Amino acid sequence: MLILKYLITRFTSLMPPLILPENPITLLGMLxxxxxxxxxxxxxxxxxxxxxxxxxxxxxxxxxxxxxxxxxxxxxxxxxxxxxxxxxxxxxxxxxxxxxxxxxxxxxxxxxxxxxxxxxxxxxxxxxxxxxxxxxxxxxxxxxxxxxxxxxxxxxxxxxxxxxxxxxxxxxxxxxxxxxxxxxxxxxxxxxxxxxxxxxxxxxxxxxxxxxxxxxRAFLCVKEARKTNAFAADHQVSAVRAFLSAIRPALAQHWPIFIYLVLMMAGFNFLSHER
CATH class of the missing domain: 1.20.1250.20 (MFS general substrate transporter like domains)
Known part of the structure; x- marks a missing residue:
C-alpha cells in the first residue's frame, strides 16, 4: 500500500504550484x-x-x-x-x-x-x-x-x-x-x-x-563586497582566477540547472539555425 501511495502521489508532488501571473503592465510599472x-x-x-x-x-x-x-x-x-x-x-x-x-x-x-x-x-x-x-x-x-x-x-x-x-x-x-x-x-x-x-x-x-x-547597482554591491574579501582584493590575482573563484560555488550548488539550461538553449539554437 505504501508503494502504491508513493506511485500515485510522487508525480503530482512534482507539479509546481499554480501561480497566476501578474499583469505585465503592473510589472513594467515597477521599473x-x-x-x-x-x-x-x-x-x-x-x-x-x-x-x-x-x-x-x-x-x-x-x-x-x-x-x-x-x-x-x-x-x-x-x-x-x-x-x-x-x-x-x-x-x-x-x-x-x-x-x-x-x-x-x-x-x-x-x-x-x-x-x-x-x-x-x-x-x-x-x-x-x-x-x-x-x-x-x-x-x-x-x-x-x-x-x-x-x-x-x-x-x-x-x-x-x-x-x-x-x-x-x-x-x-x-x-x-x-x-x-x-x-x-x-x-x-x-x-x-x-x-x-x-x-x-x-x-x-x-x-x-x-x-x-x-x-x-548590483555590480557596485558586488564590488563593495569584494573589498572585504582578501582573495579578491589582491591586485595580483588574475581576472580568470577571480572568475573561477566566484563561479565555483555556483556550479557546485546549481550544476544540474546549469546543464539543463545549456541543453535547452542548444535545442533552441538547433531549431533556429537549421537550414
Whole structure:
C-alpha cells in the first residue's frame, strides 16, 4: 500500500504550484527611469547584433556572387560565427564580472559595430571569413552583457517578463534586417555592402547612450563586497582566477540547472539555425 501511495502521489508532488501571473503592465510599472533605460539600451544592443548576423543570412546569394563562391562557402561564414560565440561569451563574461557591466558592454558594442562595418569593405573571401570569425566573438559576448544590464537592477518580480522581452531582440533584429534589406540592397550600387555599413551605425549610438548611464547597482554591491574579501582584493590575482573563484560555488550548488539550461538553449539554437 505504501508503494502504491508513493506511485500515485510522487508525480503530482512534482507539479509546481499554480501561480497566476501578474499583469505585465503592473510589472513594467515597477521599473524606475534608470531601470527602463538599462533595459532599452540592452534590447537595442542585442537587436542590432542580431541585425548584423541575419544580414549575412539574407544575402548569401549576393555575397557568393561577389566573391565568385558557392552559397555553401558563404554559409561557412555563418558557421564560423556561431562556433566562436562561446569564445566571446567566456572572454566578455570574465571581463564583465571582473570590471563591471558598463565599460565591457560599451567595448563589446563598439567591437561588433566596427566588425559589421568592416564586413562591407571585405574585398576577398578570406577577409570575409576572418571578419565573420571576429563577429562571432563579439556576438558571443553581447547577450551576457545585455542580460546583466537589463535584469540585474530590475525588480525580482519583473525579471521573468523582462528576460522574455529582451530575448525578442533577436527576432526584432531579423525583422529589421529583412525590411531594410528590401529597402537598401537593391536600390543602390553598393548592394549588400551598404546594408552592413548602415547596420554598424546605430550600435555606436547605443554605446554612446550607455556612456551616460551609470554602473548597475548590483555590480557596485558586488564590488563593495569584494573589498572585504582578501582573495579578491589582491591586485595580483588574475581576472580568470577571480572568475573561477566566484563561479565555483555556483556550479557546485546549481550544476544540474546549469546543464539543463545549456541543453535547452542548444535545442533552441538547433531549431533556429537549421537550414
Amino acid at each position: 524606475n527611469r534608470q531601470q527602463i533605460a538599462f533595459f532599452i539600451v540592452a534590447l537595442l544592443a542585442w537587436t542590432f547584433d542580431a541585425f548584423d548576423f541575419f544580414t549575412v543570412t539574407l544575402n548569401i546569394i549576393e555575397i557568393a556572387t561577389t566573391y565568385n563562391k558557392l552559397p555553401s562557402d558563404i554559409t561557412w561564414g555563418i558557421t564560423v560565427t556561431l562556433m566562436l560565440r562561446s569564445v566571446g561569451a567566456i572572454i566578455f563574461g570574465i571581463v564583465g564580472d571582473r570590471f563591471g557591466r558598463k565599460w565591457p558592454f560599451i567595448v563589446n558594442i563598439v567591437f561588433y559595430a566596427i566588425v559589421e562595418i568592416c564586413t562591407g569593405f571585405c574585398s576577398t573571401y578570406a577577409q570575409f571569413i576572418g571578419v565573420r570569425a571576429l563577429f562571432g566573438i563579439a556576438m558571443g559576448g553581447i547577450y551576457g552583457n545585455c542580460a546583466a544590464t537589463a535584469l540585474e537592477d530590475a525588480p525580482i518580480a519583473a525579471r521573468g517578463l523582462l528576460s522574455g522581452l529582451l530575448q525578442q531582440g533577436y527576432a526584432l533584429g531579423y525583422l529589421l534586417a529583412a525590411a531594410l534589406n528590401l529597402a537598401i540592397t537593391n536600390n543602390q550600387r553598393y548592394r549588400w555592402r551598404a546594408l552592413f555599413w548602415f547596420g554598424g551605425c546605430p550600435p555606436l549610438l547605443v554605446a554612446l547612450w550607455r556612456i551616460f548611464l551609470p554602473e548597475t
